Amino acid sequence: MPVETIDCAAEELKAESAQVRVDVDKFFANLLAPTGDSRQRLFDAMRHAAIGGGKRLRPLLTIAASRLFAIDPARALRVGCAIEAIHVYSLIHDDLPCMDDAELRRGKLTVHKAFGEAEAVLAGDSLHALAFEILADPDTSDDPFVRCELLLELARAAGPSGMAGGQMMDLIAEGQTLDLPAITRLQQLKTGALIEYSVEAACIMAKLPAESRTPYRGYARNIGLAFQIADDLIDHSGDEAAAGKPLGRDADAGKATFVSLLGEDRARQQAALLVEQAIEHLSGHGEEADLLRSIARFAIERDH
Amino acid sequence: MPVETIDCAAEELKAESAQVRVDVDKFFANLLAPTGDSRQRLFDAMRHAAIGGGKRLRPLLTIAASRLFAIDPARALRVGCAIEAIHVYSLIHDDLPCMDDAELRRGKLTVHKAFGEAEAVLAGDSLHALAFEILADPDTSDDPFVRCELLLELARAAGPSGMAGGQMMDLIAEGQTLDLPAITRLQQLKTGALIEYSVEAACIMAKLPAESRTPYRGYARNIGLAFQIADDLIDHSGDEAAAGKPLGRDADAGKATFVSLLGEDRARQQAALLVEQAIEHLSGHGEEADLLRSIARFAIERDH
Structure with missing residues (x-):
């Protein structure tokens, strides 16, 4: 692809993703309006975590994938926000003292630091x-x-x-030395399942039969892994200010990661290969899939 | 009602409730089978909390209410187990050190004591x-x-x-002196919403229009309050061995309860009145509502 086309795609991704951030914030501000x-205090804590932060990767994926099937953008946004609500809840619980004991998240105090455990x-x-x-409401789909x-698959993606x-x-893995298949399986459950659902949700809304969903699930699985490797690379050698949280925690905890197992160079190559494969899955589509392609490229070209 | 009729009803409730306990245990044993x-460890912790304990009041209510409308018992059991899963999750989180910091629950160690926070x-x-x-699965309803x-109303009953x-x-109430309307409102959200849902779920399965659900919701609201008052009475002057947990915690925490506000005698009278009103709501039904009537009476005649 010529350099200027890539630049243009990067600009478009930037604009689209800024718009999704605004729309998701608005949705949560409306949903979590003061109760009086x-x-x-509970609503304040939810607003603290849900509004104004994060890449909003999951809603962006749902919205981008919904364009392949010309789905009503307002409905795609609702589904994206339901997924983001699950993601945010998992971050809040993950940050608790009994889990990762984190002080900062998305450049702000974690919820238990700001409001209590x-x-x-x-x-x-x-x-x-x-x-x-959100999903069960008729506004999400007639x-x-x-x-x-949508509900069944989200419950599966979020649950045990x-x-x-x-x-x-991941808890059990502390103090153990996992190998590459074990790390891959762990990641596919821990972050992959919800990322895959973010794309599959658009297929469900489009009433695509299960057998036609293979390329979209393949795309999602590849970028889920690529994102995780990129996260490991950022944790390994990234910039704390850009990341909005302390880095190097995996190494400190003695946890195996894609980077510790593959080394930095091979991890980067692996991520690039996954992005290529993800884009390959979209070959049946024209420019309606450009946003999904840009998201895949962004997976490995980011600093946070 | 003649004494022997009441005795007979009490025996029937005992048998029905024993059967529900067996069925709920079986359901969870099957759902939470070893993963290998x-x-x-996660599944072991879930099994510890979900199997072999508790009155199973909520599934019992769903099953009893489903008899009014001749709903398939296996489906009523599924819905009851979904509600029980929500109830059990709330007990696990409620018992955490940062919440009630409880060591015992249903006569066993709490999950964080047995498995970790x-x-x-x-x-x-x-x-x-x-x-x-469980609810989203087609086995629950065609x-x-x-x-x-079912999903929408459960999410509302469980959420903020x-x-x-x-x-x-309840958290905010610690160290405050709530009055009777405030305690009633707190209880209606904290435990009342899920108890009310346990009965309303049967109405939903029976496709009863919202306006026809009023007596059943009235029944459920009354016994929800009666159960809470009975719990407060047990916490105030009950037997720890029968309750399966330490008692007197509300008084120790300086929390206002129905008993601290009304006194023991008036609290007992109030609970009896609520049970009477609950039963009154079922006056349109014959003996198919007898189990619901027995549950209402049991609300205030128990020691745990």
């Missing part, structure tokens, strides 16, 4: 329930079959066979 | 997601409208406008 009773547990639990409430499938199961594997 | 990978957070999160996965409504919101109110 003693639950206010009990509040962080409850804010996470509340966002978890809200994700399902078709109850679509809503049910997906994200929560991966977090358990 | 490093998520095993991180495991308890993840086991709660996993059961939370599983509840929605009708996707029914599944969506229901249970999680009530838990936040």
Whole structure:
């Protein structure tokens, strides 16, 4: 691809992703409006975590994938925000003292540091329930079959066979030396399942039969892995100010990562290969898939 | 009602509730079968909390209410187990050191005492997601409208406008002196919303229009309050061995309860009145509502 086309795609990605950040913030500001009773502190904690931060990768993926099938953008945004609510709840609980004991997240204090531990547990639990409430609402889709499938697959991606199961594997992995297949499996559950769902959700909204979803799931699986390798590279040698959190924690904890197992150079090559393969999965599409292609390239060209 | 009729009803409730305990245990044993990978510890923690304990009041209510409308018992059990999964997750998180810091629950060690805090957070999160996965599955109902409504209302009952919101109110209430309306509102969110849902779920499965649900919601609201008052009475002057947990914690924490506000005698009278009103709501039904009537009476005649 000529350099100026890539530049142009990068500019477009920047604009689209800025728009998604604004739209997701608006959605959460509206959803988490002040209650005027003693639950206010809970809503403040949820707003602290859900508004104004993060790359919003998952909603961006849902919105980008929904363009392949000409899905109503407002509905794609609702689904993207449900996924982001799950992601944010998992970050809040992950940051707790009994888990990663983190002080900073997205350049701000973590929820338990700003509001207290009990509040962080409850804010996470509340966002978890809200994700399902968003999807079950008829505003998400007229078709109850679509809503049910969106709900079922999100519950699977978030639960013990997906994200929560991966977090358990990650806990157990501390002090063990995992090999590459084990790290790959852990990552596919811990972060991959929700990233894959972000793309699959658009297929569900488009009522694509399961057998036609293979390339989109392949795309999502590849960029999920590429993102994880890029995260490991940033944790290994990135800039703390750009990342908005302390780095080098995996090495400090003695955790195996793609970078510790492959070395920096091979990890970079592997990520680049995954991005190429992800884009290859989109070969049946024209320019309606350009945003998904740009997201794939961005996976490895970022500093946070 | 003649004494022998009441005795007979009490025997029937005992048998029905024993059967529900067996069925719920079986359901969770099947759902949480060993994984054979490093998520095993997570599943062990979930099994510890979900199997073999508790009154199973919520599934019992769903099953009893589903008899009014001749709903398939296997489906009513699934819905009851989804509600119980939400209840169990909330107990696990409630017991955490940053919340109630409890050591015993249902006569066993709490999950964080038996498995660790991180495991308890993840086991709660996993059961939370599983509840929605159970409901979204076509085995719960052929009708996707029914599944969506079940999911939507459960998410509302569990989230910040229901249970999680009530838990936040409870946190804030420590060190404050709540009055009777405030305590009632707190209880209606913290435990009332899920109890009300347990009965309403049967109405949803029966496709009852919203305006026809009023008596059943009234029944559920009354027994929810009656159960809470009975819990306060047990905490105030009950037997620790029967309760399976330390008692007197509310008084120690200086928390206002129905008993501290009304006194023991008036609290007992109030609970009895609520049970009477609950039963009154069922006057349109014959003996198919007898189990619901027995549950209401049991609300105030128990020691745990």
